[in-house]
Amino acid sequence: xxxxxxxxxxxxxxxxxxxxxxxxxxxxxxxxxxxxxxxxxxxxxxxxxxxxxxxxxxxxxxxxxxxxxxxxxxxxxxxxxxxxxxxxxxxxxxxxxxxxxxxxxxxxxxxxxxxxxxxxxxxxxxxxxxx
Numbered sequence: 001x002x003x004x005x006x007x008x009x010x011x012x013x014x015x016x017x018x019x020x021x022x023x024x025x026x027x028x029x030x031x032x033x034x035x036x037x038x039x040x041x042x043x044x045x046x047x048x049x050x051x052x053x054x055x056x057x058x059x060x061x062x063x064x065x066x067x068x069x070x071x072x073x074x075x076x077x078x079x080x081x082x083x084x085x086x087x088x089x090x091x092x093x094x095x096x097x098x099x100x101x102x103x104x105x106x107x108x109x110x111x112x113x114x115x116x117x118x119x120x121x122x123x124x125x126x127x128x129x130x131x
Contacts (some may be wrong), residue, residue: 014061023103030088035127039063042082047124053115068090069111076108078115089116 031041039062046065050057055067065080076094080087089112097105 003080023098023100024106024109026091026099026102026104027087027109027112029112030086031116032086033084033123035123037084037123037130039082040078041126042084042087042123043129045126046080046082046119049118049122050115052118055115060096067115071107071111074105074107076111078112084097087119094110099102102120 010051014107016033037045040116043059043065047057047059050065053069055069058066060066060079063082067076069077074094076097077092079090079092081090082088091099091104091108091112093099094104094108097108099105099108115129
């Protein structure tokens, strides 16, 4: 009986650890733009990159774009502040992503990292075709 109890406790501990490993600190990419581009070109790159990854992009004002990602039962909203020199992707809110105390499901960081990389690629393409 003791072996069964010990085995059950080990399994419960492993399950608990895997649940904790699903969260990470919320990532806030802050990217310096090294290309010579205009604010309008940065806006275009952000919107096109987001739409390419199925983010719902909406202009919230000069230098600000809100973006929402809906995947299955999960949803996240970010605010992207930008200029011709830099942009930052800021977490706003989420549903079903275990967000608490500065931590969030690791998928959020994956989504935001992909968005950041795609924006950088779009900016590089814009700068290359402008020459």
